[in-house]
Amino acid sequence: MNAEALTAIEKAADAAPIPMALLAELTHRCPLKCPYCSNPLDLIRRSSELSAETWADVFAQAAAMGVLHVHLSGGEPAARRDLPEIVESAVTAGLYTNLITSGVGLTEATFADLVARGLDHVQLSIQGTDATTADRIGGYKGGFDTKMRVAAWIVAAGVPLTVNAVMHRQNLDRLSETIDLAVRLGARRLEVAHTQYHGWAYRNRAALMPTPGQVARSGEIVAEARRRLEGVLAIDYVTPDHLAKYPKPCMGGWGRVGLNVTPSGKVLPCHAAETIPGLVFDTVTERPLAEIWREGAAFTAFRGTGWMQEPCASCPRKAVDWGGCRCQALAWTGDAAATDPACTLSPHNARMRAEATGEAADADEAFAYREM
Ligand code: SF4
Ligand code: SF4
Numbered sequence: 001m002n003a004e005a006l007t008a009i010e011k012a013a014d015a016a017p018i019p020m021a022l023l024a025e026l027t028h029r030c031p032l033k034c035p036y037c038s039n040p041l042d043l044i045r046r047s048s049e050l051s052a053e054t055w056a057d058v059f060a061q062a063a064a065m066g067v068l069h070v071h072l073s074g075g076e077p078a079a080r081r082d083l084p085e086i087v088e089s090a091v092t093a094g095l096y097t098n099l100i101t102s103g104v105g106l107t108e109a110t111f112a113d114l115v116a117r118g119l120d121h122v123q124l125s126i127q128g129t130d131a132t133t134a135d136r137i138g139g140y141k142g143g144f145d146t147k148m149r150v151a152a153w154i155v156a157a158g159v160p161l162t163v164n165a166v167m168h169r170q171n172l173d174r175l176s177e178t179i180d181l182a183v184r185l186g187a188r189r190l191e192v193a194h195t196q197y198h199g200w201a202y203r204n205r206a207a208l209m210p211t212p213g214q215v216a217r218s219g220e221i222v223a224e225a226r227r228r229l230e231g232v233l234a235i236d237y238v239t240p241d242h243l244a245k246y247p248k249p250c251m252g253g254w255g256r257v258g259l260n261v262t263p264s265g266k267v268l269p270c271h272a273a274e275t276i277p278g279l280v281f282d283t284v285t286e287r288p289l290a291e292i293w294r295e296g297a298a299f300t301a302f303r304g305t306g307w308m309q310e311p312c313a314s315c316p317r318k319a320v321d322w323g324g325c326r327c328q329a330l331a332w333t334g335d336a337a338a339t340d341p342a343c344t345l346s347p348h349n350a351r352m353r354a355e356a357t358g359e360a361a362d363a364d365e366a367f368a369y370r371e372m
Contacts, residue, residue: 014304016294018066021258022095023073023271024055026086028263028372030076031104033139034127035367036166036201036208038271039075043372048264052082054284056089058261061289069096071123075263078105084113091118098123100164103150104143111150115157122154123162123191129177137170139369148185155186162189167218168208170365175218179225183233190233192222194240198272198327200370207367209359215243241342242356246317247324250340254326255303259293267292269299272327276336302326307337311345 028043050058059070070090077083078101090097098121099114126147128134134144154161163182167175175192182190194215195201195208210218222237229235241247251258251270260268265283273279279301282292293299301307305318312323323329324340332341333348341348 014306016299016303017256019062019257019259019293020066020068022059022062022067022070023258023260024058024070024086024090025073025075025260025262025271026050026055026077026083027079028075029079030074030102030370031079031140032076032102032127032143033369033371034137034166034200035139035204035369036168036195037370038196038199038201039370040199040272040274041203043075043370044263045372049080050261050263050265050284052085052089054265055086056093058265058284058289059090059093059095061284063093063095065290065293067095069098071098071100073100076102076105078103078110084110084117087114087119088117091120096120101125101150102138102143103147104140106150108153111153112157115159119159121160121162123164124151124154124185124187125164125166126178126181127166128171129174129181133171133174137367139367151185151187160189161185161187162191163187164191164193166193166195167210168195169210169214169360170208172210172214172218175221176225179221179229179233179235183229187233190235192218192235192237194238196241197331198275200368202331203368205356206359206362206364209356209362210240211360212243212357215240241325241328241340242352244342245344247321247328247340247342249321250325250328253303253322254301255293255299256322259289259299267296267298269302270325270327273298275327276330302337309337309339311343312339315345 027049028039029046077099087097097119099119100123102125127137131144135141165178197205201208222235226235255269260271261284265285266281267284268281280297282296308323312318324342326336329338329340330336332352339346341352
């Protein structure tokens with residue numbers, strides 16, 4: 001790419017694009033205790049949660065900005081008794097609504113109410129393919145059986161179902177069974193999501209990190225299943241960061257595609273952004289959402305390419321992967337503006353791979369469970 005083309009890309013990249021998606025973290029409360037949960041270690045309590053009225057205002061502002069869909073997430077969104085009102089306000093705002101749930105805490109009557117109010121899609125998480133494994137990983141007895149029941153309600157109601165399976169060393173050998181289970185449940189899509197090492201997952205790296213052999217086999221299993229299940233089940237799969245050549249464009253690029261609102265109303269460019277020291281976050285109760293997105297300090301800190309150091313600054317991929325993940329860069333290098341160490345061009349890549357390989361060989365299977 002010549003210098004002129006790069007400059008044109010940089011100028012366009014530094015302006016705020018129209019966001020597509022809003023992740024609404026309605027609560028951090030959750031009956032499960034997954035050791036890979038992406039929620040922060042310091043969880044927000046119920047007394048600090050935004051009201052349903054404030055969420056309605058946030059959804060209306062988001063729709064006016066051009067946001068198309070809202071992911072209603074947590075914690076467990078069903079822990080909020082006013083979830084039906086919240087769903088209805090998102091539908092009224094004109095947003096496509098996706099409920100991200102563990103299924104635990106959702107009753108059949110509440111689910112029917114959500115559907116009646118216009119819920120468009122459900123993403124149901126599973127922790128394993130049998131009750132013993134799944135309930136041990138999720139730290140909640142009876143969770144697996146509940147999820148099986150909830151999946152049946154979703155499919156019976158004609159609501160599209162995506163199964164989300166977070167994979168790691170302790171369940172990756174059951175990937176084929178996970179794919180079979182998604183088909184049996186009637187899911188249209190399966191997200192095979194390798195653990196992202198933020199929040200609780202970072203704390204549990206030694207118990208979660210997959211071996212290179214497991215990852216290589218999982219790529220083959222997915223390739224075969226995609227061929228066999230074409231038209232039946234779509235499978236999303238990406239190689240884990242530490243074994244890929246280049247990093248993923250984290251969040252589609254910082255401040256480019258989506259924004260997160262925490263249970264207490266802080267607006268974040270990504271769910272782990274609060275781990276970056278020195279960033280200042282605005283809240284929806286103090287500033288209009290469009291202004292926060294366009295010119296909030298946290299959003300402009302790493303939007304575009306102007307903040308980049310070498311090797312990203314002169315790399316032809318800089319407007320492709322946007323330098324990778326800022327939180328991962330901070331966690332592994334101590335500098336949030338460094339090249340993501342998952343990139344093979346990063347001077348920290350060899351150390352990251354060596355540490356991850358060492359953790360994958362760790363015999364420790366004990367979890368530090370997520371707790372309030
Ligand atoms: S990852 Fe597990 S603990 Fe975290 S919110 Fe989801 S179900 Fe709850
Ligand atoms: S050097 Fe930076 S921009 Fe280039 S591939 Fe690596 S992370 Fe992406």
